[in-house]
Amino acid sequence: MTDSKPWYLSRTIWASLITIATASAGIVGVPVAGLDNAALTDTLLQAITAISGLVAIFGRLGAQRRIG
Incomplete structure (x- = not known):
């Protein structure tokens, strides 16, 4: 795998961030039992x-100059 892409285009990264966010929300008391992470x-x-x-x-x- 030699091709690379920015981190924000990775579904794995986004799924991990959602998992972290829902786990953190659960810790602080936000009801997240019915959420579907996918x-x-x-x-x-x-x-x-x-x-x-x-x-x-x-x-x-809004650009001021042409694309060269």
Whole structure:
């Protein structure tokens, strides 16, 4: 495996972060028994993808110089 990708594109990293977040929420008393970690991870990844697309579009529209 020689190809690399940014950490934020890794489903494993996101699933691990969700697991840590739900475990931490459970420790502090937030009710998390009914959460489906896989569905939550997929939902967050879709939201992040949509947000990054919007940032790219608005970043390009607001740019002051051409892409060379």
